[in-house]
Structure formats: C-alpha cells, structure tokens
Amino acid sequence: MENEYLNGYHRMNTSDYGYWLPKGASTFAPEIDTTLYLVHILMVIMFVVWGIFFIMFLVQFRSGNEKKVVHSGYPKVIVPISMIAFVVIFDMYMLFGHDIPFWNHLKKDFPDAEKSTVVRIVAQQFAWNVHYPGQDGKFGRSRPELVDEKINPIGLDFDDPYAKDDITTVGQLRIPVEKPVIIHLTSKDVIHSFSLPVMRVKQDVIPGMSIPIWFEPTRTGNWQIACAQLCGNSHYNMKGIFKVQNQEDFAAWMAIQEAELPQDDEEVW
Amino acid sequence: MEIPFTVSERPDTGLTNPKFGIWLFLASEVMLFGSLFSSYIILRTGSLDWPVQSDELNITIGAVNTAILIASSLTMVLSWTALKEKQFKRFKLFIGLTILFAVLFLVLKIWLEYIPKIHHGHILSTNTFFAMYYLMTGLHALHILGGVVVMIFFWGPGSKMWQTNPDQFVNRIEVVGLYWHFVDLVWIFLFPTLYLL
Amino acid sequence: MTNAEYSRQSFWRQYIFSVDHKVIGLQYGLTALSFLLLGFMLMVLMRWQLAFPGEVIPWLTFVVIFILLGLAIVFLAGKKRPYLALNSLIFFGIAALIWYFTTGEERLPGGIMLPEFYNQLGTMHGTIMVFLGVVPLAVGAFGNYILPLQIGAPDMAFPRMNMVSYWVYFIGGVLMIISFFLPGGAAQSGWTSYSPLADINTGQTMWLVAMLFVIISSLLGAINFIVTTVQLRVEGMTWFRLPFFVWTQLITAFLLLLAFPSLQIGAIMQLLDRVAGSSFFIPAGIIQGGKVLEYSGGGNPLLWQHLFWFLAHPEVYVLILPAIGIITEVVTNNTRKPLWGYPAMVYSLFFIGFMSFLVYAHHMFITGMGTAVTTWFQTTTLIISIPSIIFLAVIVFTLWGGSIRFTTPMLFALAWVPMFGIGGLTGLPLGLAPPDIHLHDTYYVIGHFHYIVAPGSIIAFFAGIYYWFPKICGKKLNDNLGKVHFWGTIIGMNLTFAPMLVQGMAGVSRRLYDGGLGYDHAQPVLFLNEWMTWGAWIIGIFQIFFILNIVLTLRKKSRSEENPWDATTLEWATTSPPIAHGNFITEPFVYHGPYEYNVSVNGQNVPYLPQHKKMDIED
Ligand code: HEA
Ligand code: HEA
Ligand code: CUA
Ligand SMILES: [Cu+2]
DSSP states (O other): OHHHHHTTOOOOOGGGOSSSOOOOOBTTHHHHHHHHHHHHHHHHHHHHHHHHHHHHHHHHTBTTSOOOOOOSSSSOTHHHHHHHHHHHHHHHIIIIIIIHHHHHHHHHOOOOGGGSEEEEEEEETTEEEEEEOTTTTOOOOBOGGGOBTTTBTTOBOTTSGGGTTOEEEESEEEEETTSOEEEEEEESSSOEEEEEGGGTEEEEEOBTOOEEEEEOBOSOEEEEEEEOSOOSGGGGGOOEEEEEEOHHHHHHHHHHHHHTSOOTTOOOO | OOOTTSSSOBTTTTBOHHHHHHHHHHHHHHHHHHHHHHHHHHHHHHOSSOOOHHHHSOHHHHHHHHHHHHHHHHHHHHHHHHHHTTOHHHHHHHHHHHHHHHHHHHHIIIIIIIHHHHHTTOOTTTOHHHHHHHHHHHHHHHHHHHHHHHHHHHHTGGGGHHHHOHHHHHHHHHHHHHHHHHHHHHHHHHHIIIIIO | OOHHHHHTSOHIIIIISOOOHHHHHHHHHHHHHHHHHHHHHHHHHHHHHHHSTTSOOOHHHHHHHHHHHHHHHHHHHTTTOHHHHHTHHHHHHHHHHHHHHHTOTTTOGGGOOOHHHHHHHHHHHHHIIIIIIIHIIIIIIIIHHHHHHHTTOSSOSSHHHHHHHHHHHHHHHHHHHHGGGSTTOSOOSTTTTOTTHHHHSTTHHHHHHHHHHHHHHHHHHHHHHHHHHHHOOOTTOOGGGSOHHHHHHHHHHHHHHHHHHHHHHHHHHHHHHHHTOOOSSOOTTOEETTEEOOOOOOOOHHHHHHHHHHHHHHHHHHHHHHHHHHHHHHHHHHHTSOOTTHHHHHHHHHHHHHHTTSOGGGGOGGGTOOHHHHHHHHHHHHHHHHHHHHHHHHHHHHTTTOOBOOOHHHHHHHHHHHHHHHHHHTHHHHHSHHHHHHHTTBHHHHHHHHHHIIIIIIHHHHHHHHHHHHHHHSSOOOHHHHHHHHHHHHHHHHHHHHHHHHHHHTTOBSSOTTTTTTOGGGGGGTTHHHHHHHHHHHHHHHHHHHHHHHHHHHHOOOOOOSSTTOOOSGGGGSOSSOBTTTBOSSOOOOOSOTTOEEEEETTEEEEEOOTTSOOOOBO
16 A cells, blocks of 8 residues: 555655644745744634633632632623733734735736746646646647547647647646746646645636646755645545756756657657 | 414514514525525626527516516405405405416416427526526426415415414415515516526 | 323324424434434544555444444343333444445445545535534524523424424435435535535435435524524513523524525535536536536536535534533533623624624635635634634633532533634634635644534533433433543543644645545654544543433433522423423513522522522622
8 A cells, every 4th residue: 555655756855844834945935834823823822811811710719619709700801801902903913914915915916927937737637737838938729629538638739839839747747946937727627726735835726717826936846736625536646746946957857848749740649 | 381472473573473484484585596696697797608698588478477476466465455354255366366377477487488498409408597597487486386385275275264263364374475475576586687687 | 282181192293293392302412413423433434544544444343332332222221211222223223334334345345445435434424413413413402402491482483393394304314324325325525515526426416405405404493493582582581681592592593594595506506417417517628537528518616615605604603603502501500600791792692693694705715716805704704703702701701700610511611611712713824815825625624623513512512411411301410420421522532633733734635535645745744643543432432421321310210309500591490301391380480681690689699599580689
C-alpha cells in the first residue's frame, strides 16, 4: 500500500511541513499567515480570559462554600461589556486593517500578463492537466468533442494555429521562481479544488467557468498539488507534481517539451 | 383538557390556531417560491442562449388561465361571505364554482400546454428554460391540485360540519381561502415572468 | 376525553400512532438516539480506515460488540420488562448492518474498505448525524416533550399533525437506511451533495427522496412549535416569563420554517436533473470518461451551493440553539440564582436568528466570489459571532454569586461552556476570507464544527437527558455511572477533535480515504489519525455506561421525588411522569419569571419559588 503512494513522488521539501502551518513560499503567504496569527491570538486571549473567570467562579461559588446567594449578577457589568467591546474592536481591526484590503489585493491586483507565466489548468477526475501557451503566448482553442483521454485530454483543436505550439502535461506544473504566475482554472467534469498549501493558494475549480488566480513563488522546491474538494472515488489520490525552478532549469525543461512537439507535416492523430 | 383556541381567537394575539398555522405555512411557501424565482433569475441571467420566452409559450392560454384564477379567487371570497351570512346553499354554489375554475385551469394547462409541448419534443431536457418552465408551473399546478382536493372535501363530506360545528367550519373555509389566494398570487407572478418577460 | 378513557385506547393509539406530545417526544428521542448510534458506528468504520488505511477492518469485532450489547439489554430488562428488551433491536440491527457491509465486493472486499464505500460512509455519517440525529433529538424530542409542559399547555396545538411529522421523519430515516442496500449503494457525494458530482454519482436519488421527507417533517413540526408557543401559553405566562429553553425552540422553529424551503427546491431540482434529464446545475460540455455527457447544459453548479447553504447555515444554528436552551435551564437550576441578563439573552437570540440568513456564503469564499460579496459575508460572519459571545458571557457571569451544585447534568452543562467556546472560536478564522484560503476544506473545518456539535450539542443533550429523566420516567439516573460517563466522554471527545485542528493547520484535506497518507504535507501529523481513532473508541466505550445507566434505572423500583432538582419551571408543576392526557390536573397560573431561586419573601429566603406559586417577591 505504502509504496503505491510514494512511487513517483519526490519527497524533497518535507522540512517545510510540521505541526503548524507549512512554511510559506509565495509573496502573499506572510500576509495570510499574519491574519491567521492575529485571529488565533484573539482566540487564545478570549479563551484564557473567559476561562479564568469561569474557573474562578466555579471554585469561589461552589455550594457548601457558605455564602449568601447574590442576585444581581456580576457587580460590575462593565467587566463583561468591556470584554465584548475588546472583541468587537479587535474584529474591526482585523477586518478593515487586514482581511478586506488583502482580499481586494488578491482579487483585483492581477500582475501584468506580459510579465508573468500564464498557465491554464484543466481539472478532471482525477488529474490536473496543465496547459502552457507555448512560444506565441496564446492558448489554442479546445473543444469538448475532441477530448481523447489518451492523447488529447484537454481536447485541443489542432486546426487552430495558436494550438500548434501549446504544451500540455498531465499532473505536472512547473513554474519559474520570483515571477508572478497567472493560472486559469477550469474543469472538465465536476468541482475540484486546486490547492497548493505552501503557496497559501486554494481555489475551487468549477466546470463551465474559467477562474483566474495568481501568486508569486519566492523560493524553489518540489511540492504537490492537492485536490481539496470531494470529487469522486479517487479524490484522495488526485495529486500533481508542483515544481518551482530557477529560470534556467525551467527554460531547459521548456525547451525539451518544445522539441518533443509534433512537426507541422507530421500526422499525429 | 381540550386544546384551547382551536375555534375561538386568543384575545392577545387575535388569532385562532389554524389561522396562525396557515399564515406560517404561507410564510414558508413564500420562501419556497422565492427560492424558485431566485433560481430562475440566476439561471436566466447566467445563460447565453435563453430563448425568447413569448415565442415558446402560448400567451393567450396563459392570459385566459390568469383570468380564470382571478375569477376563482373571487368566488372563493363569495363562498366564505355566504357562510358568514349563514347561506349554506350559496356557499355550496360558490365553492363549487371555485372548484370548477380550478379544474378548468388544470385542464387548459395540461391539454393545451403541456401535452402539445411534449409532442413537439419540448421537455425538461430540451433546455434550461423549459426545465424551469415545467418546474415552476408544475409545482404551482400541484398546489392547485392540492387545493382542489381540499375544496372538494369541504364541498362534499366535509360540509357536514356545518350542522355540528358551524364556527369551526367557517374558520376552515377561511383558512382554505387564504391558501387559495396565495396560490393565485403565485400565478400572478408566474404569468408575466414566464410568458411576457 | 378523561384520563381513564384515554388509557383504555388501543395499544396502537396509545404507543404507536399516539397524538400525545409526550409519547411522540419519546418516539422522536428513541429514534434519534438510534440514529446517533448508527452515525457513530459508520464513523468508527471510517476512523478505522483513516488510522490504518488499506488494512482489514475488524468488522467481526464490531458485530460481536453490538450483539453482546443487545444481549446485555435483553438480560437486564428481564422477563418483567419486555418493552425494554425491544431496545436491544437497535443493537442487533446495527450488528446486522455491519455484517451486511462486509458481504459486498463493492464495499469491503476481503474486509478492506473501498474508496467509494468510504465516501458513502462519510456522506451518510454527516447526513444521519445532522438531519436524522441531532435535529430530531433537539427539536422533535426535547422540544416536543418539554416545551408544552414549560408553557403549561395540554398538548401541542395540532396533535395529529405532530404525529404525522414524526412518521414522515421516520419514513425519511428508513429510506435513508434502505439506500445502503440499493445497487450502487448509498449517496457518496458528501452531505453537501455538490452538483455536478451529485448529479452523476450513484446513490444520490434515494438521498434526495429521503431528504424531501425529512424536510416536510421539519416544516410541519416548525409550524406546530410556533403556534403552540404563541397560542397555548397558559395565563400569566408573559413573553418575558418564558423559560429560555422555550425561546430557543421558538427561534429554532422559525429557522426551520424559513430556511428549509430553499433546500426543498434544490432537492427537487437535483432530483429532476437525475431522473428527468434537466440540467439546472450542469453546465454544457461536461466530459466523463472521455465522452461528452448528454445534458442540454446551461445550468449553474454554484446555484446548488447557494440553495444548500441558505438552508445549511441556519441549520447549524438549529443544532446549537436548543442546546443553549438546555444548558441555560440546567445552569440556572444548579447555580440556584436567577439567570443574569435574561433580556440580553433573548435579544441575542433574535439577532442570531435574523443574522443566520445573511452569512451563509462564508462556506463559499473559495468558489471565486467577488470582492464586494466577500466583504459582506466576512463582516456579517464576524457580527454573528457577537451574540454567541454574549450567550457565553451571560452563562459564565450567571455563576457569579451562586451556590453551584455539581450534579451530573450540571457537569455536562459546565463542560459544554469551554467546549462550545473552542468550537465557536475556531469559527472565527474560517469566517475571515484570507485565513479561510488555507483552512477551507481541511480538517480544521471538521474540528471546528465537531467541537460544536459533539462536545457541544450532544453534551448538552446528555445534560438534558440527565436533568429531565426524573420528569419523564419518575426515576433519577444513577449519579456515579453518570459521572463515569461524563469524564469518559469529555476525554474521548477532546482526544478525537483537538488533533483535527492540528492536522487542518498543517493543510490536510478532509474526505481523504487514506487519511492523508499520500500527501507530503500530511506526513508529520499522520500519527494523529491513530490517536483520533482511539479517541472515538473511548467515546463509544463510555456510552455503554450511559445505556446501562438507563436500563438499570428503569429496572429500579423506587421512584424519585416529584421535583428532585428543586426547579421552578412549570414542567415540575405536574406529576412525574405527567398525566397522560392534558398534562396538568388543574391548569396552572403563572406568577413569576422562570428562575426565581433564593429570593426573599416576607423577609425570608425562599430557596426556590415555582412559577405557579403565588407569593410576593421583595427586592
Ligand atoms: C452547530 C453548528 C455550528 C455552529 C454553532 C457554528 C458556528 C460558527 N461557524 Fe461553523 N460550521 C459548522 C457548524 C457550526 N458552525 C459546520 C457543520 C460547518 C462545515 C460544513 C461543511 O463544510 O461540511 C461549518 C463551517 C464553517 C465555515 C466554513 C468553513 C469552510 O468550509 O471553509 C465558517 C466560515 O466562516 C464557519 C464559521 C462559523 C462562525 C463564525 C460561527 C460562530 O457562530 C461561532 C461564535 C462563537 C464564538 C465566537 C465563541 C465565543 C467564545 C468565547 C466567548 C470563549 C469562551 C471560553 C470559555 C468559557 C473558556 N463555520
Ligand atoms: C451533528 C453532527 C455530527 C456529529 C454529532 C458527529 C460526530 C462525530 N463525528 Fe462527524 N461529521 C459530521 C457531523 C457530525 N459528526 C458531518 C456533517 C461531517 C462531514 C461529512 C462530509 O464530509 O460530507 C462529519 C465528518 C466527520 C469526519 C471526517 C470524515 C472525512 O472528512 O473524511 C470524521 C473523522 O473523524 C468525523 C468523526 C466524528 C466523531 C468521532 C464523532 C463523535 O463525536 C461521535 C460521538 C457520538 C456519540 C456520542 C453518539 C453516541 C450514541 C448514543 C449515546 C446513543 C445511545 C443509544 C440509545 C440509548 C439507543 N466526522
Ligand atoms: Cu478532485 Cu478532489
Ligand atoms: Cu455557516
């Protein structure tokens, strides 16, 4: 059983993982982590402060501890009210100071497509098909009728001139480091969820829609693409290889892929 | 111990139990049809090739059916007021008319709309518009059917209660009336949404 | 109908198709507890697979345990109490079900679980726990039995409709179980049943049909509860003299009434997609196995999620509000002082009820929602957590100045406070969109809501059962067994659910058949899977004390006092158990608020002043 899972996967960056958050590797990982830390600090403060009152009261007012029952609740109403006010203010700080502006940055400030790696990913039960636009920087058209699971999983239309130089891989996403990436996510069948824990990236992949996301890797490494949404029997096994490489390695790999492309006069289908 | 306020009104709320119950039921129905209309809007605005609805449906029959339902609402009110004035015969007449209108509505709907459409091959799997059309009008037709069954009961065997417990009988007819007006109202929204817009 | 006439009714009228809210309440209670047990059993099978992926499941051990439990009950019930022995059927039934599971090549070939069966178990665990276990227990059982008594009503407003809602629920439950036996097995698309997966997966049709029954049952029940509370309050029972439990049931009923219709529509649409070929939730050009599926397309998968979560978020408050009601009753009774901040509680309740319709899309942050929508839903989510904080503040500060008795129900109630605290607090990072990117669909979410529903709701129901058992059966459950049950359950639950938060932080996805074995990022926290499985076993083993406690107590001859907890609310104004028809011998009249403990009357301290006793309280 064990081997079946390990085969073919490179366990190199295991030092990135532990009991807490995986080590971040994208430009906005620190900001997401900040919001996570902030809210956990608030949670711990609340739990401890309420907990102290709770335990204190339980000990102090246990029955048999001969004391007259007092009626009007805690004598200083201001105590619970100020506790709640503290929470409200902290909440507002998190919302307006961090979460709302950051979400806007994430959804609105897309990098310039010219200066980024642009990739298209077509999810299916149970694989990630990665589609690079090739030299011309334009994705070829794809059509559902042309899909052939063995040779053309995304149904690329080779009559389209843009499609000629397109490169596709199954379950292998490679990108260069320190350059923004734009990924257009779509699905052939059901809803999947594209998840890269170290990049703090997660996006549902919905059939019938093409959803763009972006991030910028800050260091190289070998990780995995995970599927986070239940998508059928092998949901648990819908992994992909995710490599962030330096520019040269990436270019070298790209060159090999391009060399393997069928030539114009070759009859492939 | 009997359950209080089944027939008389509770002074501080001014309602009998069944009347309050039917209002709550209608609130839930509002949410039901509300969700349905919202789904319709979402599907229609998200669609690239929504057909021109008025070409697909028969506006005349829709309009006639609208008139029939409005008339049935009227006869429903008349049957209730007849009971209030203790004119049992007139009540029977008007509730009978209401039933008649309702059945007429269903007949028109099924024989002149559903069956010809199905013959033309326009079914749920044709496109989302027809799926939505059948779902919305079908659910509404089911409500009409339910109303018809209940009204036939109060027209026939159920009307014996007039002898034994007239107050409760009047209340029951009022409750049926509230339901009936709601079902008519739904159609008043359905008709323009599906046939005209 | 007099009481004597009532007891001359046929067996069927008295016990099976009864219209008495107390009998119906018990029917709901027993059915719901059985479903909880079943849901638990499904989950133990899953947890075994998660801890030891791909290994043979010791299903024979499970079967033997359940047969032994059943036999123990038969034996303990004895000849004189054959009706108790009937309950052993539940255990034999579950044993038979597990036996059946092992006999299918499509489920457990050679005792090794298949992924599709894992998904069935997960889906059915969630569905059964939420819709057939906790809600019927909270509303159907506790609400039905206690609410009319607490407001001094002779019965529910529509007794026959009450019976119908139980039986419709029962049919829904039976259909849900039957779905395991159909070709292709039970539903396997998660309890959330996201389209298009649910549109094309096997097993979903029966799930939808069963859900429609459950929905109709809930709608009928909700109408009944609201009318009863508003119309049948006895004289003198003004709004602000209602026990807080009644308030929670009232708001819960409104949530059920107004939220369920959206799932009703959703379920009908998904059913049509499956059986009539429509494509409400299916976009054009879906490809499976290399072939374009024959759907007209034009549907929207996200529409299902909107319809589902518009119900399911209010639904989660349906799981917790009655629990808060029970906790409030038990805590005030055992602190021996009035509830501090009763109006604040009531207003918070209204607020939570209203707001719960406005936050639902916080389950959908990752679907690619726009910025404005996201801003709205994060803000409302943080706002809705404020009333929960007020509830906890009120309960904690009510303890101040009291004279706290640590009875068994009180222990459960007290443990509920920090446990719900953890569950609720872990909702905050999920409620903010950026942290939710990392946490969405990981075990952190599973940990979040299990802390609320298991050591939250279920613990509250235990508190309620221990508290009201003397009312229902006239006998008090054994305190020592109760305390063993308490500690075992609390320890087991924390052992099970705390590691989930750790795994979630590390990024382990939920609904993984192999528990994360194949993912790099899961490796450091993989060993926790075993801990959690043992935790679940500990929970299970300590439930045996609970079941034994019930059987042994019912066997006991001696009865407890009529009002063993010295409580003030109206359910204790009648005999225990209450008379069969009409509840009260003479209709009570209410003079005071619900929690008048240790008040002074004529210069003297009265330890507890029941609502129906006429006395003038001094300040
Ligand atoms: C009873 C059930 C219940 C309750 C009450 C809640 C309450 C809350 N839930 Fe939860 N939730 C679920 C059940 C519940 N939830 C379920 C089942 C899911 C998953 C569904 C699925 O996907 O399958 C879910 C998922 C879920 C998500 C989606 C996560 C995701 O999928 O990415 C979110 C996001 O906002 C969320 C938020 C919240 C919030 C903010 C609250 C707030 O209401 C909580 C407010 C409470 C507090 C803030 C506590 C206050 C604490 C104190 C005052 C400290 C006290 C301490 C001591 C006394 C020691 N929940
Ligand atoms: C109310 C809801 C509820 C409750 C109570 C529980 C209770 C438990 N749940 Fe579950 N769970 C869900 C709702 C619930 N769950 C949902 C909605 C999901 C998501 C499903 C999905 O992904 O689609 C889920 C998923 C889920 C998973 C994740 C599966 C996955 O993602 O792959 C796990 C894993 O460990 C789990 C474990 C447990 C455990 C250990 C308990 C324990 O706490 C159980 C404790 C049980 C008891 C204490 C009952 C004891 C019974 C009795 C006392 C009865 C006595 C009987 C008689 C007297 C007749 N649950
Ligand atoms: Cu794809 Cu899960
Ligand atoms: Cu929610």
